[in-house]
Amino acid sequence: DNVVTSTIAWEGDESPGLWREYEGGYQDLKIQQARGRAAREAALASVLSPAGRKEKPLQPTPKLSTKVKLNFKEQRELAQLPEQIDALEKEQSGLSALLADGRLYSADPQRALQAQTRHAEIDAMLLTAMGRWEVLDAMQTKG
Numbered sequence: 001d002n003v004v005t006s007t008i009a010w011e012g013d014e015s016p017g018l019w020r021e022y023e024g025g026y027q028d029l030k031i032q033q034a035r036g037r038a039a040r041e042a043a044l045a046s047v048l049s050p051a052g053r054k055e056k057p058l059q060p061t062p063k064l065s066t067k068v069k070l071n072f073k074e075q076r077e078l079a080q081l082p083e084q085i086d087a088l089e090k091e092q093s094g095l096s097a098l099l100a101d102g103r104l105y106s107a108d109p110q111r112a113l114q115a116q117t118r119h120a121e122i123d124a125m126l127l128t129a130m131g132r133w134e135v136l137d138a139m140q141t142k143g
Contacts, residue, residue, distance in 0.1 A: 009033075070140050078136040085129050092122045 004025040011018040022029040070078065095115050098104060105112045 070136065074136055074139070078133065078140065081129055081133040081136070085126065085133070088122050088126050088129065092119060092126070095119045095122070 002025070005023070007022045007024065007026060007029045009020055009022060009029055011020050022032050024032075095118060098115050099112065099119065104115075
């Protein structure tokens with residue numbers, strides 16, 4: 001306990017699969033965990049207790065009066081996005097298979113670096129494409 005600067009502990013009871021780093025030794029970990037539990041319980045109690053809440057009258061949810069319609073460019077983009085996403089996923093799976101072979105790193109480290117960089121680029125492109133698809137699909141569903 002006197003020589004440790006940080007402790008890593010499994011928080012599986014509260015959140016499965018979560019590992020957390022605590023400053024200090026084991027005793028410090030126990031103190032920090034107790035403080036965290038007390039803070040969560042206090043927050044939960046204030047939310048759940050009727051004395052801590054003020055009742056607000058229910059207000060009707062405002063309805064959207066304007067209907068949103070996709071223009072031609074957006075409709076075309078929405079139609080092409082699934083194909084683009086599929087092509088990116090296929091390229092990424094090919095890169096994953098290439099990177100999974102450990103011989104690549106010793107035989108051609110430059111190619112391995114390029115493959116890793118492209119894999120990361122595809123990740124970013126997929127996130128962007130999927131987000132755009134979600135937005136356009138939601139807009140189309142509303143209209």
